[in-house]
Amino acid sequence: MKIRLNDIAKTFDDFRAVRGVSLDIESGELVALLGPSGSGKTTILRMVAGLEYVDEGQIFFGDEDATSIPVRERGVGFVFQHYALFPHMTVGENIAFGMKVSKTKRTKAEITARVAELLRLVQLEGLADRFPSQISGGQRQRVALARALAVDPKVLLLDEPFGALDANVRRDLRRWLREIHSELGITTLFVTHDQEEALDLADRVVILDQGQIVQQGTPQEVTRNPDSAFVVRFLGDTNKLSATVMGGTADLGGASLAAPALPDGKADAYLRPGDLSWSATGGGIPAIVERVIDRPGNRRIIAATERGEPLEFDVPPEIVVKAGDRGFVQIERAQLFAAE
């Protein structure tokens, strides 16, 4: 089912949570809404589900205007951050709930068979008789997904589905959700504030800030060609160096970069920790090492330029360097934007 958001907006009291968002989600696509807290991503998801009224704009499911269809008739599967499993029902009863209350009558045997099938899909066979309080967080979220899938939703909506889980479980569940998605091919929209999660899972990432879309594209597009400093900063660790642009070249005080698209004047260069390298002699930006942090795969150097700008970057483990060393930083690649 294709979903189309046409210029939707939502205001809570005097807080404009969503300000005119238009978005097309193709049938079978897995799309991430990524943004900091307060960016409106959850509100958008809840409007698509029908859990929040839309102030302005329309939401289309296929060709049908779904804007005012109540949530119970909209045919969406919704997965909540804190699972929202019914605590007084067993895992099996939770999954069966949607089928039991549905207008289309099913026999007991049909429901039992479908519950067993879904338990197999989410790899929780044998846990049907447990209560939610008796299983782990990761298992609970899988039950929540099975419960949402039980009613054959047209669209699957997940609100920070792995936000309450620890890092290892989160990574496993992500891969597993990806597999379920390719198996079922159901149009899926999920909300996250975790860039890694969005880039790892989604076909397409929609980055939001202050209720508006700032950029959307495949993980490759948004990471390689971020179109604003906000996107660069939000997508991961970055260093910022001020630069002066003159005639299409940016001068960073010891290094220069081609900046054909920027006007003359002040600019900011954003450099990922992996975009920099270090040498004791030779060209580059002169810097002094303040601290070295040893990590399993590399050494993280915390340094400052002569102008006092902080820099953090990684060097291979065999590089010999210690606090107080002077040397030069070379830039392998950078993102340049006119100064804010």
Added chain:
Amino acid sequence: MRRRNVLPGLKLSLGITLFYVALIVALPLGALIFKAASLGPEAYWNIVSSERAVASYRVTVTAAAIATAFNLVFGVALAWILVRYKFPGRRLVDAIVDLPFALPTAVAGIALTALFAPNGWLGAPLMDAGIRVAYTPLGIMIAMAFTSVPFIVRTVQPVLEDLDPALEEAAQSLGASDLSIFMRVILPILGPSILAGVSLCFARSLGEFGAVIFIAGNQPFQTEITALLTYIRLEEYDYAAAAAIASVILIAAFVMLIVTNLLQARGLRYTARS
């Protein structure tokens, strides 16, 4: 192996607490049973099964049951409104709920009598409509309902506050109607707390004395409650008979407590962790 506890004071506080429970609760109840037992089985049975006593049980239990049923609906609705809606004066209403607890029951009884007397603010129009409240079983029910409504509100309220709204949203997204959300999700979760509130409410109503005697009229066989009958026997210096009738209330309360606890444990079995 002796478990060592870092926090001090367990032995001392346990000792004091047990001593206190024994002194304040167990000793008087023991004395009551002892006194009642001094009668001998036949005399005991004659007193507790006398016509007047049985009539008082009927009046008390019927009024308490109806008062509790009324409070069940009204108290749950009140708790619901206090938790789910923000309206001006909500904190005031929330505070007023505790008033029956704080008010001396005799004061409540006098106030209710004044209000519902045939010439009172509410009593007069009700009289015109042909409904007599004061000095009838209806008056007893009102007094009982008034003094016991906080039990239901205060037991249901915290559970309702903890009820995640996402549960209802999840049920909605799965296609459930409002009625089926209430019946299948909300009610089963509130169930154990409602049961606790109902049993406390009922027990309090069974034993209510101060508020009831002013409004009841206290006609034997008509509007005489068991607690009053006990009191009358005391006034007559018939301590053994008073203890015998009181022991019936005690046994009833005890049995109810056990049944409630069993039902509650069943309703809450899902919270047990493996």
